[in-house]
Amino acid sequence: METIARADLIELLQEEHGFSRQQATLFLEKMFELFIQTLEQGKSLKISGFGTFAVRDKATRLGRNPLTGKEAIISARRVPFFRPSRLLRDSVNGRPSAQDAHQ
Secondary structure (H helix, E strand, O other), rough: OOOHHHHHHHHHHHHHHHHHHHHHHHHHHHHHHHHHHHOOOOOOOOOOOEEEEEEEEEEEEEEEOOOOOOOOEOOEEEEEEEOOOOOOHHHOOOOOOOHHHOO
């Protein structure tokens, strides 16, 4: 599986949409800032047809060190997660979406 890095996204914005390198970099940085700020505020970020980014609160729990077997307290924390839309799931699995069927 190939991974597309931030630099690759910048290059794609340049090649496919005519952004300068500086514009593409600034655009991505501002988008990521917006995503992070939204999640830090405890809000979810829904992008129609793509999915929802949100934060889950995890309670304190008892865990175990896998190397030693010793019990340890895992403190409460907030964990970001992504829930893909049905459209994205269908697309990734090669299935036509309901939206495609109507066209």
